[in-house]
Amino acid sequence: MSSAATVEALNKTPYRYGFVTDIETEKISRGLDESVVRLISSKKQEPDFMRQFRLKAYAQWQTMAEPDWAALKYPSIDYQDIVYYSAPRQKEQKASLEDVDPVLLETFDKLGIPLSEQKRLSNVAVDAVFDSVSIATTYKQKLAEHGVVFCSMGEAVKDHPELVERYLGSVVPIGDNFFAALNSAVFSDGSFVYIPKGVQCPMELSTYFRINSDDAGQFERTLIIAEEGASVSYLEGCTAPMFDTNQLHAAVVELVALDDASIKYSTVQNWYAGDENGKGGIYNFVTKRGLCKGRRSRISWTQVETGSAITWKYPGCVLRGQDSVGEFYSVALTNHYQQADTGTKMVHIGPGSRSTIISKGISSGHSVNSYRGLVNMGPQARGARNFSQCDSMLIGDQATANTHPYIQSRQPEATVEHEASTCHISEDQLFYLQSRGIEPEAAVSMLVSGFCRDVFNQLPMEFAAEADKLLALKLEGSVG
Amino acid sequence: MTSTETTPFREAPIQPGDLLLSIENLHACVEENEILRGVSLQIRAGEIHALMGRNGSGKSTLSKVVAGHPAYTVTAGSIHYRGQDLLGLAPEDRARSGVFLGFQYPVEIPGVSNLEFLRVSCNARRQHRGQEELDTFAFEDHVRETMAIVQMDPAFLERSVNEGFSGGEKKRNEVLQMALLEPLVAILDETDSGLDIDALRIVANGVKKLALPTTATLLITHYQRLLDAITPDFVHVMAAGRILRTGDKDLAMALEQRGYDWIEEADGSDTLQP
Numbered sequence: 001m002s003s004a005a006t007v008e009a010l011n012k013t014p015y016r017y018g019f020v021t022d023i024e025t026e027k028i029s030r031g032l033d034e035s036v037v038r039l040i041s042s043k044k045q046e047p048d049f050m051r052q053f054r055l056k057a058y059a060q061w062q063t064m065a066e067p068d069w070a071a072l073k074y075p076s077i078d079y080q081d082i083v084y085y086s087a088p089r090q091k092e093q094k095a096s097l098e099d100v101d102p103v104l105l106e107t108f109d110k111l112g113i114p115l116s117e118q119k120r121l122s123n124v125a126v127d128a129v130f131d132s133v134s135i136a137t138t139y140k141q142k143l144a145e146h147g148v149v150f151c152s153m154g155e156a157v158k159d160h161p162e163l164v165e166r167y168l169g170s171v172v173p174i175g176d177n178f179f180a181a182l183n184s185a186v187f188s189d190g191s192f193v194y195i196p197k198g199v200q201c202p203m204e205l206s207t208y209f210r211i212n213s214d215d216a217g218q219f220e221r222t223l224i225i226a227e228e229g230a231s232v233s234y235l236e237g238c239t240a241p242m243f244d245t246n247q248l249h250a251a252v253v254e255l256v257a258l259d260d261a262s263i264k265y266s267t268v269q270n271w272y273a274g275d276e277n278g279k280g281g282i283y284n285f286v287t288k289r290g291l292c293k294g295r296r297s298r299i300s301w302t303q304v305e306t307g308s309a310i311t312w313k314y315p316g317c318v319l320r321g322q323d324s325v326g327e328f329y330s331v332a333l334t335n336h337y338q339q340a341d342t343g344t345k346m347v348h349i350g351p352g353s354r355s356t357i358i359s360k361g362i363s364s365g366h367s368v369n370s371y372r373g374l375v376n377m378g379p380q381a382r383g384a385r386n387f388s389q390c391d392s393m394l395i396g397d398q399a400t401a402n403t404h405p406y407i408q409s410r411q412p413e414a415t416v417e418h419e420a421s422t423c424h425i426s427e428d429q430l431f432y433l434q435s436r437g438i439e440p441e442a443a444v445s446m447l448v449s450g451f452c453r454d455v456f457n458q459l460p461m462e463f464a465a466e467a468d469k470l471l472a473l474k475l476e477g478s479v480g
Numbered sequence: 481m482t483s484t485e486t487t488p489f490r491e492a493p494i495q496p497g498d499l500l501l502s503i504e505n506l507h508a509c510v511e512e513n514e515i516l517r518g519v520s521l522q523i524r525a526g527e528i529h530a531l532m533g534r535n536g537s538g539k540s541t542l543s544k545v546v547a548g549h550p551a552y553t554v555t556a557g558s559i560h561y562r563g564q565d566l567l568g569l570a571p572e573d574r575a576r577s578g579v580f581l582g583f584q585y586p587v588e589i590p591g592v593s594n595l596e597f598l599r600v601s602c603n604a605r606r607q608h609r610g611q612e613e614l615d616t617f618a619f620e621d622h623v624r625e626t627m628a629i630v631q632m633d634p635a636f637l638e639r640s641v642n643e644g645f646s647g648g649e650k651k652r653n654e655v656l657q658m659a660l661l662e663p664l665v666a667i668l669d670e671t672d673s674g675l676d677i678d679a680l681r682i683v684a685n686g687v688k689k690l691a692l693p694t695t696a697t698l699l700i701t702h703y704q705r706l707l708d709a710i711t712p713d714f715v716h717v718m719a720a721g722r723i724l725r726t727g728d729k730d731l732a733m734a735l736e737q738r739g740y741d742w743i744e745e746a747d748g749s750d751t752l753q754p
């Protein structure tokens with residue numbers, strides 16, 4: 001098979017999570033104004049500080065415009081045509097998993113995320129979020145024994161209002177950007193994690209986001225706080241049904257690490273990417289930021305981005321603590337007409353802070369895949385160091401890869417190193433594998449996963465194999 | 481494609497002397513340049529052939545055309561493998577059905593584990609032969625045993641395919657692949673180049689062990705020392721895309737002594753210059 005034919009075959013990608021769950025939902029009508037913000041807040045029976053937070057955000061959002069600097073093209077989004085609150089109808093208070101609607105449990109079973117007691121993933125606690133509402137959190141009891149709080153954001157607002165009030169919006173201010181402001185006004189749910197001083201979280205924590213509805217926007221909010229000397233590894237996964245319309249997903253994630261704390265945040269994003277003609281798919285506009293507040297604190301972002309019609313996402317670190325460490329490891333794979341504009345922001349404030357950026361972009365089909373990264377060395381960041389490596393791989397001759405590194409330094413004693421490369425999938429490597437009996441599709445996915453190895457090595461063990469499989473699946477053709 | 485056969489298929493037994501590879505008047509070009517200009521070659525089970533010739537005479541091109549490299553276009557002639565039209569098969573199917581090429585310049589594949597690569601490759605061939613595929617554990621035992629043939633350190637399994645391997649280490653890795661795939665026709669393109677004196681002996685012994693009465697080997701080489709270790713039944717001399725002369729091991733000796741000029745002169749080389 002010629003390499004052109006191989007690429008042709010690769011472009012026929014199946015999406016295995018495209019089903020819709022038939023469940024009764026509570027939805028409010030389309031559109032957004034102040035009364036909608038108040039309605040969401042009252043539906044969630046929120047305390048006053050939360051309502052004020054939302055209203056302030058809404059007021060800010062109204063004065064802002066959608067950012068237009070990313071290398072993304074899409075028809076303008078009608079914010080009045082979106083449903084801002086949609087929740088599966090369930091019993092009021094879910095005392096235990098047994099009270100969760102079996103249809104929902106079945107949905108997560110089908111997604112490979114069993115929530116029921118007997119089948120749970122061992123040593124991984126899961127918060128399952130369905131259309132932006134948390135429906136179940138596993139292993140809560142066991143985590144509580146260690147003082148770890150892992151619950152939905154809604155519960156956190158009720159049970160730990162002081163923590164939420166103190167930290168929510170402290171890393172991503174409500175007016176940070178258009179999408180963050182929107183999220184701050186209307187967010188429905190998400191996950192909350194609190195690791196007390198000196199505690200190493202005894203298991204992986206993970207949130208699984210599932211979009212089900214075709215007209216509701218998805219606005220989750222995640223907040224993770226690691227106290228002094230605490231550590232946690234957290235993973236999020238995402239899927240959505242195949243609709244031929246686009247759904248807006250605008251999440252905000254905030255991480256706070258105090259002295260000697262470490263947070264490892266991994267994402268395997270597989271939102272529906274649209275069909276081979278670019279119809280449908282998720283618009284993913286996400287703000288993720290970690291604050292290395294304490295000395296020697298460490299925040300590490302690892303992302304494997306394979307889905308969404310549009311990805312706009314720059315998980316970053318504000319390295320305020322002296323000798324704090326920020327890391328960003330990313331694989332972004334785009335195919336068909338997908339567009340990804342993704343990268344990171346490393347803001348060095350503290351002296352001796354260090355950051356590492358490893359980005360691997362793979363573009364196939366007619367897709368556009370851009371890396372956009374900012375490294376900022378503040379005036380106090382003496383001895384700070386950054387190393388960035390951005391590699392792009394092109395499959396076929398219709399895809400585009402861009403790299404936009406921005407470096408700003410106001411500290412002469414800070415070091416910034418940047419390396420970048422772009423390559424085509426090599427005909428000789430492909431031939432070498434084929435000449436050893438390996439099918440072209442398998443050979444391409446082997447080459448791609450080799451290209452991404454440095455990033456996969458950063459994923460928690462259980463998920464590295466998953467990520468490998470996901471890439472293979474995304475590249476799988478229908479010939480054979 | 482033959483690769484998805486569901487019914488186990490066993491390779492029909494081969495008798496020594498069976499015609500395995502038959503190349504007839506093969507012409508091939510790359511980007512408009514004709515490199516092969518009418519190659520004919522017959523290789524039977526149990527035979528060892530040596531292919532020699534000046535740099536640039538077309539030896540590697542011939543081997544890559546047999547393996548199915550997409551950069552080369554066959555403009556005339558044919559290749560039959562066990563009576564079947566080989567040119568109609570995809571490269572991976574040629575490999576699965578028992579044609580092997582040990583590359584002159586094996587490529588490096590960063591990030592791909594050598595162990596995993598060897599396992600997937602070995603299983604592709606096993607599946608074709610109707611043999612059970614080996615899981616990670618079974619394969620690891622198998623590959624360690626096989627590595628002994630070329631006295632290769634198992635540490636090479638943990639590394640990326642050929643990445644940072646020395647020239648000689650790459651060549652040993654090629655022979656390891658040959659040993660794992662158990663081909664019926666093996667073409668080894670300058671597998672002896674870049675090997676130190678001990679490594680040459682080890683690799684030559686390995687190749688000799690793998691050359692059975694039911695398989696055939698084509699050694700592409702510039703040096704007599706390989707042919708001292710593995711005695712060829714036939715020696716071919718290639719020039720300007722054709723096989724100019726065929727002889728036995730004495731022809732290789734003569735080349736070692738006298739170089740190529742006398743053959744080309746004797747055969748009227750002026751008409752063969754590109």
Ligand SMILES: Nc1ncnc2c1ncn2[C@@H]1O[C@H](COP(=O)(O)OP(=O)(O)OP(=O)(O)O)[C@@H](O)[C@H]1O
Nearest residue numbers: 510511513515533534535536537538539540541542
């Ligand atoms: N892509 C290409 N474009 C143009 N010429 C090519 C290309 N590939 C090979 N050739 C030419 O074809 C001729 C034969 O090359 P080949 O590699 O087959 O030689 P060889 O006999 O294996 O030589 P050596 O003994 O040096 O390995 C050479 O002149 C080479 O430059």
Ligand SMILES: [Mg+2]
Nearest residue numbers: 539540541584
């Ligand atoms: Mg050669």
